[in-house]
Amino acid sequence: MLQRLIVIVIASIFFSSSLTLAESKKPNPPDEFPPNPLEFTTADPLLPRSPKDKKPLTLEERLKLEPALDRLNQEAAAKLQAGDEVAAFEIWNRELRLRRFLGSLEEVQALSRVGAIAWNQNDRQEIVYITQRLQAIQKQTQSQKKSSEIDLELWRLLGQAYQNVRSPKQAVQAYEQVLLAVRQQKDTVALVETLKTIGELHLSWFDYRQAAPIYEELLSLAISQGESANEIVYLQQLAEIYAQTEQPQQSLNALNKLAEIYIKENNLIKIPELKLAIASDYESLGKTDPNFLVEAFENYQEAYTSAWQLQEFVRAGEALQKIISLYRSQGQIDEALEASQILVDTQTQAANFYAVMQAYDQIGQLYLERKEYPQALTAFQKGLELAQQLKHQEAYFTEQIKKLPKANF
Structure with missing residues (x-):
């Protein structure tokens, strides 16, 4: 009897709590934006027939509607310039509602144009409306599964329109349809x-991993077509992409190919920066395999x-500093000191x-590690002289x- 009473009490508490939660639960918030005005189907005096009539316009009707819509565009631009957004x-x-009666190409071009204006005006609501309409056109186009030149141009226009409203994922989807067609x-x-x-x-949009295979394919095409200038551009891009995604081996592949091209073309001005980047990648690989440190x-x-x-000399100094850091990491203090003395001469040449x-501070710290205090004192004194001048x-x-x-002096 007692157990049954406990069960009844617990059930009552649970039921009561459920009612309280149900009562306190807030209703779903209303839609952030009102209905899309681009989907309204009300009659318009510029239309020769009801908007629900899906029959294509005749040539005469098109020739009458097009200039009227151009005038609407000009009127809207004037309103915006006057400050009435x-x-x-x-x-x-x-x-835009009326443009759809001229066909998808004309409508998407107009959506793209107004979308760019909405973005510049930071009109988030209008951007949502236009993006929704573009998605509806995209869905309709995908369901038709055609491969005509008109469809190819439509996909290109959709891609550009999505770019104008800053919808990169949808833009990529549109251009991937173009890619399928041009491959065929x-x-x-x-x-x-x-x-x-x-x-x-x-x-x-800093999506480097998605970009990598695209530029790899562009590189292959440039090589196959003997376009050395484009080959360099794509290699540079790939090196940056792999650096951003922390893939040193892939970055090295691109950088070493670049170095080969520059040396072959006797473009030696590029070599110091390239060698620094190559060395940095080897140093990264050296964290897991010390053999790469060589x-x-x-x-x-x-x-x-x-x-x-x-x-x-500035670039030379940068390379020397990297060498010194590597020497220190390997406990090679003598070599680090020797390189640091060269660094002083290099930075003096650069008037830096x-x-x-x-560099004098670095030398002083290295001598301190070896407990060679007189030498450390000399380095710090030289550093102080420069500090006072600067x-x-x-x-x-x-x-x-x-x-x-003091006892060591």
Whole structure:
């Protein structure tokens, strides 16, 4: 009896709680935007017949409607220029509703135009309306499953319209339909242009992983067609993509190919920066396989040598600093000190006295690691002299000197 009473009490509490929750539950919020005005089917004096009449317009009816819609566009633009944005988009929406009677191509072109204006005006509501209408046209086009030139042009226009309202995923979907068509047609020029558009779309929204296979295909096409200039562009893009996605091996493949091309073309000005990037990738791989560190050292050294020969002393200093960091990470203090002395000369040649000051600090710290305090004192004193001239970090170098054990001098 007691157990039954407990069950009844618990059930009563649960039921009561459920009622309370049901009563306190808020009703679903209303739609963020009112109904899409582009889908209204009310009669319009510019239409020769009811909007529900799906029969295509005659040539005469089209020739009468087109200039009337152009006038609506001009009227809306004038309203916007006068500062009446609400009235402007009301007129444009009317124009867009009527454009569909001229066919999908004309409608999408108009949607694209007004969509770009809505984006520039930061009119989020209008962008939603236009995007919804574009999606409806896309769905209708996909259901027809045609492959005519008109459909191909429509997909291109849809892609551009989605770009104008900043809907990259839908834009890519549209251009992928174009891609299927141009592949079937074996139209290499159109294929390259479409791939470039898709690649740029992915990059504009930092979707590097989706962009990678696109640029790999563009690279293959450029190589097959002997287009060395485009080959360089795509290799540079791939190197950046793989750097962003932290794929050092793939980045190395692109960078090494670039280096081969530049050396072959005797374009040596590009080599220091390239060698730095190559060395950095090898250093990243060296975190899991120390054998790659040898390649990192060699490429940093090549970066330094080529930069020095080209009198690019800032770049040479950058390469030396990387070499010093690698030496220190491997506990090679003698080699790090030797490279640091060279760094002082390099930064002096570059007239980068702030970097010279930092190099002296680095030398002082290296001598401290070896407990060679007189040498450390000399380095910090030179750093202090520069700090006083630059009026920067004077207190720091003074403190470093004060901390040195006095008994060792």
